[in-house]
Amino acid sequence: MTALSSAQTGAVSRNPFTGDVITVLPFAAAAEVEHALESSWQAFQGWRKSDTDARASLLTAMAHALRNHARELAAMMSDEMGKPIVQGVSEVEKSARLCEWYAQHGPLFLQPEPALVENNKAFVQYLPLGPILAIMPWNFPVWQVLRGAVPIIMAGNSYLLKPAPNVMGCALLLEKILTEAGVPAGLFRVVNADNDAVSTLINDRRTAAVTLTGSVRAGAAVAALAGAAVKKCVLELGGADAFIVLADADLDAAVAGAISGRFLNSGQICIAAKRIIVESSVFTAFRDKFVAAVAALPVGDPRNEATYIGPMARYDLRDELDAQVQATLAEGAECLLGGHTMQGEGNFYAPTVLSNVRPGMTSFRQELFGPVASLIVAKDADDAVAMANDSEFGLGGSIWSSDIEQATSLAARIETGGVFINSPTFSDPRVPIGGVKNSGFGRELSRFGIQEFTNAQTVWRES
Structure with a gap:
């Protein structure tokens, strides 16, 4: 509606x-x-x-x-x-x-x-x-x-x-x-x-x-x-959830979490890892692992059991997503993977990774509802929290860190209805879901x- x-x-x-x-x-x-x-x-x-x-x-x-x-x-x-x-x-x-x-x-x-x-x-x-x-x-x-x-x-x-x-x-x-x-x-x-x-x-x-x-x-x-x-x-x-990766995080686990958190259901989830904010000292390592993992995702016929990413649900939504991606690139972001509709049968958008995304850009401010991830560099944990809160949305978010106590303390500073530590966001009947x-x-x-x-x-x- x-x-x-x-x-x-x-x-x-x-x-x-x-x-x-x-x-x-x-x-x-x-x-x-x-x-x-x-x-x-x-x-x-x-x-x-x-x-x-x-x-x-x-x-x-x-x-x-x-x-x-x-x-x-x-x-x-x-x-x-x-x-x-x-x-x-x-x-x-x-x-x-x-x-x-x-x-x-x-x-x-x-x-x-x-x-x-x-x-x-x-x-x-x-x-x-x-x-x-x-x-x-x-x-x-x-x-x-x-x-x-x-x-x-x-x-x-x-x-x-x-x-x-x-x-x-x-x-x-x-x-x-x-x-x-x-x-x-x-x-x-x-x-x-x-x-x-x-x-x-x-x-x-x-x-x-x-x-x-x-x-x-x-x-x-x-x-x-x-x-x-x-x-x-x-x-x-809507949501534009922050997925925060701190310097002491298990990067392999964080990459796996970011893949499911961003690309499950072809990226068409309200509570999802839309803004991936990574502490600067581990940004390059995370970026390289993440891009390789996204590139390996099987795209195709949704009836095929091997498919991980299917077509987008509606043709107008694919056009809207592409317009948001192109606007972000025009604002100075870098496209590391994808960034275009896919030719041939099906309403597909190529799995996309945008880097050098900064506050104020389209993919930082708006909700991108599709298989597009935005990578953002944070100076430190405080900077990551500030960027997470720099949004009109407040649905969910994730923090990845080996220091559970520090991550729990940071969670209380994040303005969302839910924060998941060392886990992508998800809904579960045992806990409430909703936003601010x-x-x-x-x-x-x-x-x-x-x-x-x-x-x-x-x-x-x-x-």
Whole structure:
């Protein structure tokens, strides 16, 4: 969702490897949008009365269904957005583990909590809110959807999904699989809404809250609508994560982490190693190892199990990425590898390494959503932290160092929602994910994610 008005008449799914159109689905008419919302509302009326054991059992059934259809879902992701199929299978497995984790721990997070009031006369209970509208992106069509849906459903809410138009096939397949697993009708509902319909959904009294993962522009538009309707929203927006390599880091481990942190999912990840900031004394050694590793990455057919980097999801995004790369080079950066679209079949952008990137350049300031890494030299650890914070974004980041205590101290100075020491950034149900600054607000996953969309109701009992 890039704006709140739509020129398109439908959702178009195009295979980025072959260029073939897979499906064209007209956007839902007003009656279809109303039906989706009413079915979500009715499902909530029943589901809110279920106990946590019943909800946990449903999540366990969902995990089994996901594993049974892992290859089918992965193939759909390969076809619709170019995800390498091995990575797609891993995404489905990660989503199944998410279901199992919340099945195990969700009931505990929803237990009433005693308040610090004498004689135990007050407690807080976590009650469901209603249908939650989820506006989701295309880059993780299963994980991104379920990391919100699973805790939302576990909390007793219903989940109304507005997917990205280019992955409607993934969304509808996921809905079918979950329905067959026993998810009650309307509890997980897909609606092919255009931006005008999204506005209608947010303003409708039956919609309790909104969650969005997407661009800053889309987040600002949705937050304005939600605010005007006095509805809570959770936003996970863009990122330009710093990947800091200090002089005492294990360089081989740091290079391996930078490869997966930057080039997994063809570089199309919000929380990813986009700005690689390396202390000057080890910069040359790191650079040479990193460029060699990037050059060796297999690029090709996403259905091929050997492929690590597939085509970019959309043709317009490849053009935008190339424009950002060319602007950075015009500003004085050096291209060590790639820096161009790839000729022949498929919407490929060559794996690219930019060096001599400095604050103020395009690839330093903006989010580059694709297989492009920017190498930046830091004088020392303090300089690296200052450059990490010199960004409108604040989603995640990494620090690589053999001195864990020093790295932990530095982490507290970095203005992001998460810092990973000697690890690339990733999402895990055991810890919250979310951002600060223009990367959004609110949290997903862990106990924070399940309690975001509940009514923390105080109950005070006088004898």
